[in-house]
Amino acid sequence: MIDVINDIGETRRRMTEDRTAGRSIGLVPTMGALHDGHLSLIERARSENDRVVVSIFVNPTQYDDPADLERYPRTLAADVERAEGVGADLIFHPSPEDIYHDAYRYRVTESEFSRRLEGAHRKGHFDGVLTVVLKLLNIVGADRAYFGEKDWQQLQLVRDMAAAFFLPTHIVACRIIREVDGLAMSSRNIHLTDDQRKLAPELHRTLASKWSADEMTRHLASTGFEVDYVERRDGRVLGAVRLGKVRLIDNVQI
Ligand code: PAF
Numbered sequence: 001m002i003d004v005i006n007d008i009g010e011t012r013r014r015m016t017e018d019r020t021a022g023r024s025i026g027l028v029p030t031m032g033a034l035h036d037g038h039l040s041l042i043e044r045a046r047s048e049n050d051r052v053v054v055s056i057f058v059n060p061t062q063y064d065d066p067a068d069l070e071r072y073p074r075t076l077a078a079d080v081e082r083a084e085g086v087g088a089d090l091i092f093h094p095s096p097e098d099i100y101h102d103a104y105r106y107r108v109t110e111s112e113f114s115r116r117l118e119g120a121h122r123k124g125h126f127d128g129v130l131t132v133v134l135k136l137l138n139i140v141g142a143d144r145a146y147f148g149e150k151d152w153q154q155l156q157l158v159r160d161m162a163a164a165f166f167l168p169t170h171i172v173a174c175r176i177i178r179e180v181d182g183l184a185m186s187s188r189n190i191h192l193t194d195d196q197r198k199l200a201p202e203l204h205r206t207l208a209s210k211w212s213a214d215e216m217t218r219h220l221a222s223t224g225f226e227v228d229y230v231e232r233r234d235g236r237v238l239g240a241v242r243l244g245k246v247r248l249i250d251n252v253q254i
Contacts, residue, residue: 002030002084004076004091008099008139011092015053015141023050027142027169029133032056033073033187034082037177041103041146044174047085048144050136054083055092055136061104062128071245073187090139099135110157117153117238129154130161137162137169145169150176150184150237152251174252178204182249196243199224206230207237207252 005011018025026049028041038054045052048115056079063069080091107127113119114126149157159171179186182204183197192200200225206216207230216230216239225241232238238251 002088002091004078004093006082006093006095006098007083009092011053011090011094012139012146013211014090015034015039017140018051019141023047024144025051025053025140025142027136027140027144027145028052028054028078028088029136029147030054031058031072031187031200032074032079033190034079035177035185035187035189037148037150037185039082041148041174042083042086042088042175045144045146045155052088053090053092053140053142055094055140055171057092057094057096057099057132057136059099059128059132060096061100061107061131062122062125064125071191079152092136094139099132104131105156108134108161112151112159113133114159117229117233118200118233118240119153121240126157128155130157131140133158134165134167137167142169146172148174148176150250152188152236167207182208184248186248188246188248191202191246192243200248203239203241203248203250204252207250208241213237 012128015025026045028045030038042052042054058072060069082242083091108130119126134139147158149155150207155173162171163171181201208221213232215229217227220227220241228240230239235254236251237254240249
C-alpha cells in the first residue's frame with residue numbers, strides 16, 4: 001500500500017534517505033482530482049526515476065476567487081488509488097497551515113510575464129503558484145519535476161524560476177492529454193453541463209485553425225464562449241474562455 005504523508009519533516013527524512021541511497025526522485029505536483037493527464041505525468045516520472053512522489057495540495061494562494069477554491073474537487077481516496085495504479089511510491093499531502101506557516105509573508109513574484117495572459121485575469125495567481133512550487137521543490141528535493149503543457153504559461157514561469165534561483169531540479173514539460181473530441185483534460189471539466197461539454201472542444205478546434213487571433217476570438221464569442229484572451233506567442237496560440245462558471249484554457253503549437 002502506498003504511503004500518504006502529511007508531515008513535512010517526515011517527507012524530507014524519506015527523501016534524504018532516498019538521495020543518500022543514490023535513488024533518483026521525480027516529483028509530480030498536483031492539486032488532486034487526478035485525471036488521465038495527471039496519470040500520464042506520473043507514468044513519465046515512473047519511467048525516469050527510482051522514486052515517484054505525487055504532491056496533492058489544493059493551494060489557496062493561487063486563487064483570487066474563494067468560490068473557485070471551494071469548488072475545486074477534493075477526491076483524496078480515489079486520487080491515492082489512481083496514483084498508486086500507475087506506479088507512484090508516495091503521496092505528499094500537507095496541510096495549508098504547515099505549508100504557509102509563515103502566513104504567506106514570503107512569496108515569489110515574477111514581475112513581467114506573470115502579469116500577462118492568465119495573470120491579467122487572475123490577480124496574484126502566479127505568485128501563489130511559484131511560491132508553492134518553490135516550497136514543494138525545496139521539501140522534496142527532486143531530481144525532476146513534471147508539468148503539463150496545458151498550463152503553458154505556468155510551465156514557462158516555473159522553468160524560469162528554477163533557472164533564476166539556481167534550483168537543482170530539472171523541470172520536465174509533458175504534452176497535453178486530450179479527450180477523444182480534443183478537449184484538453186482538466187479537473188474543471190466535471191463542472192461543465194452537458195450542453196457546455198458539447199461546446200467545449202470548439203476551443204481546441206478553433207485554436208488549431210488557420211485563423212488570426214482576432215478571427216478566433218470573434219468565432220469563439222459567436223459560438224457562446226466568453227473570451228478572456230486568444231494570443232499568439234513563442235510559436236503557440238494560447239486561449240482562455242469561460243463557459244458559465246467554468247474557465248477553460250488551452251494552447252496549440254503553430
Ligand atoms: O498545475 C497545478 O495543478 C498547480 O498550479 C500546481 C503546479 C500543482 C501548483 O499548485
